[in-house]
Amino acid sequence: MKFLLQLLLIIGLGFLAQLFFPFWALVLAAFVVVMLLGYNKPFLPFLGGLLAGAILWGGMAWYQNMPNDGVLAERISTLMGFGGIGALLGITALLGGLLAALGSLSGFYFRQLFRPSAKAAK
């Protein structure tokens, strides 16, 4: 449940932030979301960030690409030496995923700083 919430929040907050700020806004969005949600282990927030970022960037790229029938993407994928639009979308999604995943991970460890430690609890 928390995982799904993380996904939705990163996508939503990331989308809003990126309307006004450059690409690193996605990292901040993921950071804030994971910090607020709180996790015990780093793996889930990382995976959630990866998925959310990939969905946001891949989806947005696909949406931007639609009205011109992929003409530009075709040219850019040739320019960058990729095999086609699919690869270009994939790279874009992966990059978005990595950004959000790293933001999430940093958010997770940041929150850990303030978690009462086992020793202190005793």
Added chain:
Amino acid sequence: MRFLKFIIAAGITFGFILLLNTYSAFGLAQLPAFGKWLDPFGGFWNNARSQEQFGDKSFHLDGLSAPAKVVYDERLVPHIFAETEADALFVQGYVEARHRLWQMDLMARASAGRLSEVFGERTLEVDKLQRRKGLAHGAEKAVTGWVESAGDRLDPFMKYIDGVNAYIDQLEEKDLPMEFKLLGYKPEKWTALHTALITKRMAQTLCSRESDLETTNTLRELGPEVYALLFPEYNPKQTPIVPDEELDFLSDTSLSPAVGQLHSPAFRRPEPQGPEFLGSNNWAVAGSKTANGYPILCNDPHLALTLPAIWFELQIHTPEYNAYGVSIPSFPGIMIGFNENIAWGETNGSQDVLDWYELDWVDDTHTKYRFDGEIREVEYRVEEIKVKGRKTVIDSVRYTHFGPIVYDASEETGQEELAMHWIALDKPDRFEPATFMDLNKASNYQEYLAALENYISPTQNFVFACKDGDIAIWVNGRLPIKEPQEGTSIQIANSSDDLWNTFIPQNELPHVYNPASGFVGSANQHSTSPKYPYYYNGHFDDFRGRILHRALGQMDSITVDDMRALQNSNYSIRAEEGLPLLLQNLDTTELNTVQSGLLKLLKDWDYRYSGDSRAAILFEEWWDAFYRRSWDEFYTLDSEMSMRYPEDWRTIDLLATDPLNVFWDDKRTEEREGPGDIITLAFLDMYENLKPQLEKSNYTWAQHKPIDIMHLSRIDALSRKGIAVPGNPSALNASNNPSGPSWRMVVELGPEVKGYGIYPGGQSANPASPYYDQMIEDWAAGAYYELHLLKSPEELETPVLIQNFHPGKGHQH
């Protein structure tokens, strides 16, 4: 421990962001900043959302005096409706920046020698040479000269600049043209200097060509007699722009021939000159020769073909005038086009207006030289070339009163330093931009003449037709009065008496007005025969002018279709005169069956470089092989110094009249050959070279010489390569990779003027746009579009985009 984990995670994240935010990461100059570039919100993906598809937009812009409206037609041609000329030009600036901003930025950069700022080290040498030639210095002088001489024409001109900036100012980073994102920079504020830089760039393309170094070497190697035999300046078969019988406007002038000087050192041009873009045609036929009784005007300027194209099509409508045509973005008004009363167009004049001088240095420091009996000091201009990813390169360029010292001395060849005087860089005393602004409004011959008087450089053949029946052509621009042969080779000039310092008076420039023949036309050929009393030299074409005058002389009851066919004509006088000579000298006794088959094809050829012709391939390759074998001496010498090569027309002439001369001998062989021997050998060369291609039965001329229309960045993925087109430089359809007809226009004047036109490219510079390159196929097929000279915006039934402009503080909704 937790702290350490956080620091590591945050550090990796931060480092990753930094990496993705950096251009030329790992020192690789060609890499974009991947984060910015791939970001679907602000990167290139955002450019895919092609903005011209969005219907109706409103803008409030500071600088307009009244509301203006732009409707875009089915090819994204903007039709600008404004209340005043100044408003119209403001909107033109806005609209051209909207569709062509990166192209404008790049052209200005290329001219100023500022490419390395954005491309890095790979363009450094190009920039250095450009700084040496001093185009930026010339552009600065141009702006000063324009401001001093513009009077009240300055305001509408500056409004265009304001319009460009109005667009730049509201541009958000995410909406930058894709090329800015790829290279990682932002457009700078547009100024009159940027526009002036682009005029200098055009001048460089059109009127910086000369062969002074080559002529100097060739004259020295061959001696004056052989030189005169191989390089006569004028082809007596030529039909000049001004026929002899029309040379009746001149005063008497007498000139003393200059004494030719022989130089001892061998000169080498450090960089090859760009390809010779000769190919432009324009003409006008009088009503007496047309089917509907009104003049028809045609123009097809040939230039290097690029994406985005050099031209941008538009209409400008104000209560005062209504004009349609093409402009070069960065320049207010329409350069080639028509209005309700007149039509006009240009071809290049090709006169040599760039000369090289050796200096009489006082000492080895090469900072002082003797001139007019006194000692003069050079002035320094420090050129700072910023290079992306590297430290700034400084070059101090020495200026003499001739101009900058462009070429350095070389101990290897004994070459001296050379100073350049190029008319295009002199400070103008006229407001040149007014030429086109005023032509747009002109309604008769007198107003056309008045507009031309503002013009200085590059020299152009301005053709004109008016619905009242007048036709005319003027070779217009500033042309120095030279002594014969002056400026054909490098000069040693120690006093102003040795130099040209006066100009042909405006009213004695070559021109034709309503000639008895009923037509005027130019195709980069000589302006006049040597009967014209002012000497001039240059790079003139020798075949197209002749076919143009021959064709127009024979035609009657001319229609628009006839004119379109003539612009697309592939007929060549070079082939008509050259092929029979090759055939009659060919030894056919030892040809095999395949070779005899090729010979048959050649004998049946109609001298047309049609797309489906095979004979055209054979003739071109045969001629080429023959030329190389004939002039082998030149190729040998060229390894030591820059040489001038005999022209094709002269080669044909000599083949017909001087078959016994020793220069036909191929010096690389032991035998003494005559023309027959080398023509036969060349035939076999041709056969060997073409054997693999000719085995494909569908291999034709259009596939043999395709055209590549390259994006200005020279990135293949944004270019259109391998476009099959017919034509040859010796035919009116002078397509020859990478140049070709950059705009074809036919205008029929009359109560309702009718225009037809096309250019290879599209109105939008956005590679995502359907209007990026959509005209190329129709252009290659020789088709035309009907041009809509609207009377009101409502006349356009389904505009693809409407822009409403209102005076006010800049915002958009």
